[in-house]
Amino acid sequence: MNRIDFLSTWRNRLNLSGRTFVIAIPYLWLLLLFLLPFLIVFKLSFAETRLAIPPYTELVEYAQDGHLRIILFLRNYLFLTEDPLYWKAYLSSVKIATIATSMALLVAYPVAYGMAKAPKRYQSTLVMLVILPFWTSFLIRVYAWIGILKTEGFLNHFLLWLGVINEPLHILHTHVAVYIGMVYSYLPFMLLPLYANLEKMDVSLLEAAADLGCTPMQAFWKITVPLSMPGVIAGCLLMFIPAVGEFVIPSLLGGSETLMIGKTLWTEFFNNRDWPLASAAAVVLLLILVAPIMWFQRTQAKGAV
Amino acid sequence: MLKAVLLLLSLTLISCANPPDEKLVNVYNWSDYIDREILKQFTAETGIKVVYDVYDSNDVLETKLLAGHSNYDVVVPTADFLSRQIQAGVYQKLDKAKLGNLGNMWQAISKRTAAYDPDNAYSINYMWGTVGIGYNVKKLQQRLPNAPLNSWKLFFDPKILARFADCGVQVLDSANDIIPAALNYLGENPDSKNSAVIAKAEAVLMAIRPFVQKFHSSEYIDALANGDICLAVGYSGDILQARNRAIEAGKGVEINYLVPDEGAMIWADQMAIPADAPHSDNAHRFINYMMRPEIIATVSNYVSYANGNKASQTFLNPAVINNPAIYPAETVMARLYTISPYSMRVQRVLTRIWTRVVTGQ
Numbered sequence: 001m002n003r004i005d006f007l008s009t010w011r012n013r014l015n016l017s018g019r020t021f022v023i024a025i026p027y028l029w030l031l032l033l034f035l036l037p038f039l040i041v042f043k044l045s046f047a048e049t050r051l052a053i054p055p056y057t058e059l060v061e062y063a064q065d066g067h068l069r070i071i072l073f074l075r076n077y078l079f080l081t082e083d084p085l086y087w088k089a090y091l092s093s094v095k096i097a098t099i100a101t102s103m104a105l106l107v108a109y110p111v112a113y114g115m116a117k118a119p120k121r122y123q124s125t126l127v128m129l130v131i132l133p134f135w136t137s138f139l140i141r142v143y144a145w146i147g148i149l150k151t152e153g154f155l156n157h158f159l160l161w162l163g164v165i166n167e168p169l170h171i172l173h174t175h176v177a178v179y180i181g182m183v184y185s186y187l188p189f190m191l192l193p194l195y196a197n198l199e200k201m202d203v204s205l206l207e208a209a210a211d212l213g214c215t216p217m218q219a220f221w222k223i224t225v226p227l228s229m230p231g232v233i234a235g236c237l238l239m240f241i242p243a244v245g246e247f248v249i250p251s252l253l254g255g256s257e258t259l260m261i262g263k264t265l266w267t268e269f270f271n272n273r274d275w276p277l278a279s280a281a282a283v284v285l286l287l288i289l290v291a292p293i294m295w296f297q298r299t300q301a302k303g304a305v
Numbered sequence: 306m307l308k309a310v311l312l313l314l315s316l317t318l319i320s321c322a323n324p325p326d327e328k329l330v331n332v333y334n335w336s337d338y339i340d341r342e343i344l345k346q347f348t349a350e351t352g353i354k355v356v357y358d359v360y361d362s363n364d365v366l367e368t369k370l371l372a373g374h375s376n377y378d379v380v381v382p383t384a385d386f387l388s389r390q391i392q393a394g395v396y397q398k399l400d401k402a403k404l405g406n407l408g409n410m411w412q413a414i415s416k417r418t419a420a421y422d423p424d425n426a427y428s429i430n431y432m433w434g435t436v437g438i439g440y441n442v443k444k445l446q447q448r449l450p451n452a453p454l455n456s457w458k459l460f461f462d463p464k465i466l467a468r469f470a471d472c473g474v475q476v477l478d479s480a481n482d483i484i485p486a487a488l489n490y491l492g493e494n495p496d497s498k499n500s501a502v503i504a505k506a507e508a509v510l511m512a513i514r515p516f517v518q519k520f521h522s523s524e525y526i527d528a529l530a531n532g533d534i535c536l537a538v539g540y541s542g543d544i545l546q547a548r549n550r551a552i553e554a555g556k557g558v559e560i561n562y563l564v565p566d567e568g569a570m571i572w573a574d575q576m577a578i579p580a581d582a583p584h585s586d587n588a589h590r591f592i593n594y595m596m597r598p599e600i601i602a603t604v605s606n607y608v609s610y611a612n613g614n615k616a617s618q619t620f621l622n623p624a625v626i627n628n629p630a631i632y633p634a635e636t637v638m639a640r641l642y643t644i645s646p647y648s649m650r651v652q653r654v655l656t657r658i659w660t661r662v663v664t665g666q
Contacts, residue, residue: 049649051393053373085660151473152533173519256520259664270364271480271656273389274649 038286045279048073056275076280086281089264090288096175096250096260097243100182101236104190107183108235112194113224116201127195130188142181142252149177149253173255181249186242190235197231198224230300237296241289261285330587331356333366333377335574338432340607347594353587361523370395370579377579378588381431384421384573385481388646396427397580403589404429406596413638414613418573420643428575429592430613432542432605435569435633435641436482439525439544442559444472444535457490457565460538463512470516473534478520480659481652483510483538485570485644495570495642500654510662520663526550532558540572542610545630549609562630568640573613 047056061069080086115126133141148154149172156168171177201224209219247262254260261281268278328351332344336359344355358377360366363386369375370382370390382390390396401407407429414430422428438460445452448468453459460466466474477483485495487506497503518534519525525537529547531554537544541562548560576595578588595601602620605612611631618626625631633641647655 051389051649053371053393053395055371055393083657085657088666150533152531256517256663257665259666264660267656267660270368271659272649272653273367274653 041279041282044276045076045283046072046074047276047279048075049274049276054275055273073276076277077284079277080280080284086261086264086284089259089261090285092259093244093246093261094288096178096182096258097240097246100179100186100243101190101240103179104183104187104239105232105236108187108190108194109232112191112198112231115191115195116198123199127192130191130195134188138185139248142185142249145177145181145184145253146172149180172253175254175258177253177255178250178258181253182239182243182246185249186239189238189242193234193238194228194231197228197234201227233296233299237292240292244289245285327584328353328587329356330354330378330584330591331358331376331582332379332591333358333360333369333375334379334381334431335359336361338381338574338604338608340603343600343603346600347591351587351590351594353590355591374581375579376583378582378584379576379578379591381574381576384418384428384575385644385646387428387575387577388421390577391422391427392646395579396577397582397585398426399429399578399592400589403586404593404596406593409596409598409614409616411613411615414573417571417641417643418575418613420645421573422575428577429596431574431576431595431601432608432610432612433571433573434541434610434631435564435571436477436486436538437541437544437562437564437569437630438536438538439529439547439560439562440536441472441529441532441534442561443557444532445469448472448535454563455566457486457567459563459565460536461487461490461509461513463516466513466516466536469535470518473518473528473536474516475519475521475525475528475534475537475539476517477525477539478522478663480655481644481647482570482572484655484658485642486538489568489570489642496644498645498647498651500651503651503654504658507658507662510658514662514665529560530554530558532556541630542608545609564630564633564637564641566637566640568637568642571641571643 043059044056046059049056057071057073059070059072061071063069115123115130118126146153150156151168151170151172153172155171156165159165160168171180205223205227206219209223210216214222245262246260247266250258250260251263265278265281265285268274268281330353332355334357338359339357341357344357348354363383366380366382367386367390369377370380371393387396410430414433415425418428418430418433419425438457440459449465452465458465460474484503484506487509488497488502489495491505491509493502493505522539523543525534525539526543526547527550528534529537529544530550532551537547541564544560544562548562551558551560576592578585578592582588595604596614598614598616599620601612601614602617604610605617606620606622606625609625609628609631611625629637
């Protein structure tokens with residue numbers, strides 16, 4: 001190896017380390033605020049619950065005789081499969097999140113489409129309007145929905161006044177209220193990726209389709225929809241993943257029969273005071289959610305090629 | 306990130322600024338549960354500064370205490386939580402020599418709190434109350450003029466409760482409060498630890514479930530006060546608070562609280578000192594101060610809850626001491642029951658039944 005080669009390798013290495021440093025910040029963030037808490041939860045899920053400070057057993061025990069004992073308590077995971085409650089809660093959460101995500105897609109797509117087709121000078125204002133609700137606390141906005149949806153609330157007063165209904169509608173404390181709350185709260189997460197995608201679309205493709213005899217409707221289904229799929233998938237995942245574990249919206253707007261895994265976790269943690277079992281349920285939830293993310297990563301990778 | 310760092314820094318500064326020998330007591334109590342004037346008076350008398358912090362659920366308090374190093378000197382858990390926390394080694398025994406005002410306490414309450422804390426070795430009663438029925442007087446009368454206003458039938462009889470379903474019924478989301486009430490209604494021992502007996506409550510609760518709009522532990526306060534619902538099973542203090550709010554709003558909503566003749570569960574919030582309290586001496590002085598008749602009476606007059614201090618009763622407003630919803634009559638007092646702590650296994654049975662009832666599956 002000659003001198004110049006050696007230097008350039010060094011520079012490459014330095015370059016690499018400079019880049020590594022920049023990348024290290026978000027990685028450090030993930031490490032500290034995601035991986036570390038997850039590992040703690042993961043560790044907890046193999047502990048056994050007990051009445052003490054802290055309320056669980058330690059996994060690693062250093063005995064006087066020099067033995068290092070690691071005790072993994074697998075019963076928590078087995079228990080999750082034995083009691084149908086947990087599977088019902090997972091399934092019901094996935095169902096509610098799926099329905100809410102589909103509804104949000106139906107609402108968001110036309111809006112995003114309209115935003116992307118709007119004159120350029122209005123677009124930044126429109127994006128601003130989508131983001132604006134974030135300036136108010138999420139909790140307060142969900143609370144506001146209680147005022148709108150309740151039996152003596154704004155919506156019922158308005159509809160009664162219009163004469164559309166004779167009896168007030170019971171919406172609050174039902175699944176419908178949960179769907180409304182979720183679609184409302186997560187709409188920007190669906191809208192923004194869709195808009196970003198539609199806005200970048202090459203209009204000449206639509207012109208070409210028209211030249212080749214497509215009606216605008218056909219062109220929409222054959223060109224716009226397939227091209228916007230990455231935006232659709234990104235929006236759906238951004239909404240679906242937090243919606244599955246959602247706790248606030250179902251507990252404020254939902255009825256008693258709204259069974260979701262977030263609430264089940266809460267019950268395990270606070271009512272049964274079983275931190276290890278709650279941790280095991282949380283680990284399983286994460287595994288369930290990792291599958292769609294992996295799938296998304298793969299489709300993204302394919303799209304990039 | 307910057308915020309988090311600043312927060313961490315300020316937390317370290319706070320903990321550095323409070324060496325154990327400082328004239329300070331860190332009190333952690335329920336929200337809206339004291340007349341702050343008495344804290345000022347305590348500081349004026351003793352020179353001990355009160356750092357007063359609040360929580361709104363036993364769960365939050367317990368999580369902090371079980372995690373350890375909470376830094377609090379006086380906390381006020383409800384008795385059933387307290388009893389489990391004592392077993393977990395959270396508290397230190399009170400030094401009764403430092404509590405000269407112990408003689409003021411009320412035997413009728415002390416003997417009940419002893420079910421949770423034998424000999425009251427770790428705790429002193431702050432306030433107590435019952436779990437009963439709150440209702441909207443006019444709406445109830447419209448729907449059922451001869452409603453049994455002295456009995457749990459009002460809630461546990463599905464034929465009666467069905468009449469109120471259209472105007473809304475809410476229930477505490479708490480297995481440990483409602484399942485014993487159902488057992489008591491059935492004539493079983495409300496404090497039973499036998500799974501087969503506890504299971505009997507499920508059928509009673511399933512029968513009334515269709516008429517319950519929501520199981521929630523605090524929403525019923527506003528809902529009752531606004532006239533949104535007809536009936537709620539909840540804590541006496543919360544329902545009286547709803548009644549007062551309804552009166553203040555002046556919209557003609559009239560709320561009443563009822564302790565049924567069959568008896569009701571008594572709850573008690575107890576002052577206790579964590580084992581690792583940094584200012585244990587000051588905590589004892591604070592608790593002793595709170596046992597002075599005129600001081601605890603000030604709190605009762607302010608929050609409209611009964612206290613466990615017999616000597617304080619001469620200092621209570623007539624509206625408080627003469628209100629049977631706050632201080633029940635002797636005969637009802639005799640039928641108030643307590644629930645001893647559940648083992649983890651039995652607790653899981655209760656919670657599981659409750660989840661089935663609440664979700665209807």
